[in-house]
Amino acid sequence: MRSSVIIAIDGPAASGKSSVSRALARRLGFAYVNSGAMYRAATWWMLRRGANPDDPASVLALLPRMQFECGLENGASTIRVDGADPSSHLCDGEVNEHVSALSRIPEVRRLLVEKQRHYAGICDLVMEGRDIGSVVFPDTPFKFYIDAAPEIRARRRARQGQRDAITERDLADTSRKTSPLTIAEDAYVIDSSNLTIDGVVGEIVGRLKLKGLEVPE
Numbered sequence: 001m002r003s004s005v006i007i008a009i010d011g012p013a014a015s016g017k018s019s020v021s022r023a024l025a026r027r028l029g030f031a032y033v034n035s036g037a038m039y040r041a042a043t044w045w046m047l048r049r050g051a052n053p054d055d056p057a058s059v060l061a062l063l064p065r066m067q068f069e070c071g072l073e074n075g076a077s078t079i080r081v082d083g084a085d086p087s088s089h090l091c092d093g094e095v096n097e098h099v100s101a102l103s104r105i106p107e108v109r110r111l112l113v114e115k116q117r118h119y120a121g122i123c124d125l126v127m128e129g130r131d132i133g134s135v136v137f138p139d140t141p142f143k144f145y146i147d148a149a150p151e152i153r154a155r156r157r158a159r160q161g162q163r164d165a166i167t168e169r170d171l172a173d174t175s176r177k178t179s180p181l182t183i184a185e186d187a188y189v190i191d192s193s194n195l196t197i198d199g200v201v202g203e204i205v206g207r208l209k210l211k212g213l214e215v216p217e
């Protein structure tokens with residue numbers, strides 16, 4: 001059996017990872033998996049149940065009861081928590097505010113990384129996040145790190161109409177002990193500050209071809 005092709009896309013908040021990853025997956029005919037949505041969904045559920053992500057004990061008390069199911073629909077990842085679809089809440093202000101605290105908890109990461117790795121047994125995929133190239137799929141030869149100037153990222157998020165303190169979130173994500181946001185040694189870095197989504201996708205496709213991956217025209 002051929003093993004899946006995995007394209008890892010990491011980067012800081014609002015760097016354009018999601019739009020680029022979705023467009024790239026469509027171009028390649030791969031599934032698109034948003035690992036950040038998993039951390040967001042878990043945060044939403046924990047807050048709803050009264051846990052405080054800044055207090056790991058309150059999260060760990062509820063974690064065994066969180067029924068977290070990941071799937072695929074029309075080529076993109078889906079999530080259900082206790083049977084509920086959290087998608088309309090993933091960008092709520094309170095989720096933005098607490099997701100980095102929840103993501104710092106090793107037991108939460110262990111659970112979600114296992115779900116993320118499960119996709120590799122099913123199909124070829126583009127997965128975006130913070131630790132995809134460094135921790136989740138360190139053996140993939142296709143790793144990208146998408147960045148953009150902080151003021152551009154802040155502007156992009158504000159344009160989406162969201163309350164989101166991205167500087168604080170970046171600091172929490174880069175400074176945590178478990179799986180911090182980092183540039184994997186063998187990742188190809190793209191500064192998207194002055195590029196369109198198509199421009200970034202084009203750069204990634206060029207690099208994939210150079211590395212021997214067949215890309216449909």
Ligand code: CDP
Nearest residue numbers: 013014035036037039099100103129130131
């Ligand atoms: O919206 P944005 O692209 O900034 O973030 P996201 O990809 O939706 O991720 C939300 C948060 O989840 C991040 O700030 C991290 O704290 C956490 N996360 C993580 O720890 N590891 C991942 N692989 C993906 C997200």
